[in-house]
Amino acid sequence: MxxxxxxxxxxxxxxxxxxxxxxxxxxxxxxxxxxxxxxxxxxxxxxxxxxxxxxxxxxxxxxxxxxxxxxxxxxxxxxxxxxxxxxxxxxxxxxxxxxxxAPPPRMIIFGAVDFTAALVKVAKVLGYYVTVCDAREVFATKRRFPDADDVVVAWPHVYLETVADRLGALDAVCVLTHDHKFDIPAIAAALSTNVGYLGAMGSRKTHAERVERLIDAGVEPSRLNEIMAPIGLAIGARTPEETAVAICAEIIARRANADVRSLRDETGPIHLVAS
Amino acid sequence: MKDLIEDIERWRAGGQRVALARVVAVVGSGPRDPGAAMAINEASEVVGSVSGGCVEGAVVTEALGVIESGEPRLCTFGYSDDEAFAVGLTCGGTVRIFIEPLN
Structure with a gap:
């Protein structure tokens, strides 16, 4: 030794x-x-x-x-x-x-939104190498995401092509943009990689529309259940930080094959009203 | 192990003798997976961990013996009727830890 x-x-x-x-x-x-x-x-x-x-x-x-x-x-x-x-x-x-x-697993977050900053923080705690990518250069700045390892200004699907062959079972792609223009090509591109986790943010209604557009874009309907959407475990998360925990917990649970409830497998509102 | 490198290098650069303890097998419920590591120097300073705190004390004692003898050893900790395994894990599992000198 x-x-x-x-x-x-x-x-x-x-x-x-x-x-x-x-x-x-x-x-x-x-x-x-x-x-x-x-x-x-x-x-x-x-x-x-x-x-x-x-x-x-x-x-x-x-x-x-x-x-x-x-x-x-x-x-x-x-x-x-x-x-x-x-x-x-x-x-x-x-x-x-x-x-x-092994080198640290990678998390690629598409969409430079408020939820992204919180997700970067939680992913760093878990040891991910985190890349934030957004085509809009006003939002995708190192100043807004100081904890990210990389902040990339590019169209998500174009960036994904450059790293596709490096993604494996322990890596994650989180699509937080909820704008079809960016989401559809990004999700379609992510489905063609070996990435272990693919989640997409948005309401059930947004995701239903997204599914139609993905099929129009040529995605095999049988592949659609690989997308965790709405993203995250059903733990009643509301704030960006709580949502980040719900997303990361879902990534851990999927990898461990744990029997827990994801928002994807439920019906009804994503944001529970506190009683 | 990754988190221990800086301390190990600093100790070695300062002329300290060092032992490395790694979890190599877990049977039943155990707090840390194989690969979890802890380093101990001859002054009994410790970085890292190999359990939830249940067996660290005993591992330090074994590690100081490894530093002294220069011989690696495989230790088993866990619940057993055998008194040889007096140090146990509160979770009821068994953990095997390999301790070796890094001189």
Whole structure:
């Protein structure tokens, strides 16, 4: 671990995906016929950009673990796995902990409105790299969204094309403009990416109109239920800050497959009247 | 781990010996997922966490032993009838923590 620690730090600082695999448990060398040559604490770093550094003590084990690191990196989850001394999959001579360091997930917010500023703040608390994008340069300013990592003046669908191939299951696109002119191409473009969460703000009436226009724009009707609209969980949120919490809670719940109520799955008014 | 880097580098630059403790497995209910990390220096200063505060004290004790011996160790904390696991998690789960020297 000690030798590869500085490489790990460089990868994390450069926001490159990287994983370190460490031998955390091994069968007693006096037991069995095939004692593991792996030493407790032996560590290997795997980076698609910088390659492999270090070794767990056996070439074949290194190769199998390096392959499993790929799967762990795409899930974003650190995991302990068991192997035979030479990487055999059904044996348990060595336990290897694969610790994954993924770059922060991205949230792209379309629409530079009041709700956006609150959503940027909550998303930053959750560790997102946040981009605010709006075609109107009067609104899309760094001064209005000081917490955002990027503020981009561009048409949403044009910006989305530039980052489409980088969006994955842990990323989110939130469309807050509620102006069809911007929303329709943005939602259609987001549906063609692998983004894990797509939410759109607006009343049920606005969304019903939006659905018609999306179909007119060529979106497959079967894809429409991927859009979380009205956006957010049904927690009675009213202020921009409360709405931001409802949106982020919905993102967490969707990722975890949690059984909670989204506004999308309800009927009736979005804004509950306090009794 | 990401949040610990600056402190670890500062300690190491100051000549302090450091141990790194990482959650490597959680069985049942556990407060932190695998990958949660905590660093300890030889002066018993601590950054990060590996649980909701239930086992941190015991991890510091183990980590100081790791710094002294230079040998990594895998520790298990959790509910058990075995007295060896006297330090437990209030949530009833079991957590395995790997502690290694970073010298």
């Amino acid at each position: 000690d030798k590869i620690f500085s490489t790990l730090v460089s990868c994390i600082r450069a926001e490159e995906p990287v994983a370190i695999a460490t031998v955390i448990e091994r069968s007693d060398v006096t037991q069995g016929q095939n004692p593991s040559p792996a030493e407790l604490g032996a560590t290997m770093l795997v980076s698609h950009i910088r390659g492999v550094q270090g070794s767990l003590g056996h070439e074949k084990l290194d190769a199998v673990v390096a392959r499993d690191v790929g799967a762990a990196l795409s899930s974003g989850r650190s995991v302990a796995r068991h192997y035979g001394s030479a990487g055999e999959s059904r044996l348990d001579d060595v336990t290897v902990f694969i610790d994954v360091f």
